[in-house]
Amino acid sequence: QSVLTQPPSVSGAPGQRVTISCSGASSIIARNTVNWYQQLPGTAPRVLIFADNQRPSGVPDRFSASKSGTSASLVISGLRSEDESDYYCASWDDSLNGPLFGTGTKVTVL
């Protein structure tokens, strides 16, 4: 079964830049677009980035993402306290016929 691996946690001080990686052994990410979801404590997930690097309206531009080969990255520039949350990458898995979610990363603002 395919897995999208993310670091369990990343942290940074307010104003710093943090990067969350998302990598898969198979070519899921290479073949399909990557989405990123933010899940604030006690709430439902919301889409943060779709189609590799597109921000929905209302998402601050300090969130950006990129993809290269079988890996993708989410960057939070100018970290703020309200960014303390869980973040998940996701990409379509043809064998699943559905989205495969990454393992999730908890961002802590120091």
Next chain:
Amino acid sequence: EVQLVESGGGLVKPGGSLRISCTASGFDFSSFNMNWVRQAPGKGLEWVASISVSSTYIFYAASLRGRFAVSRDNPTNSLYLEMNRLRAEDTAVYYCARDRYSGSYSHLDYWGQGSLVTVSS
């Protein structure tokens, strides 16, 4: 305003059945594929099932196929998940989510608040 509201969660004994619902409003429900995603306590997100606009295409996570059944009723803007032979490991918050499909990409652009299903004796 797009809204997805789940209902029907609760406590069920192992081996039991439960049907949860999701009522949509604020958009043309019949034009969007829909999904169920679950999250076990303290764990990550797991896709459960998807259903196309006319229920023509239905897909399930392999581990759930045969026990779970997704359906929809477009005239009432309702999405359902019938869960049978429930196990303790099915304990999770179940989210319904709308699929925004453009032809070249797909993402879950709106999510409900979730419905907690607890399987325990």
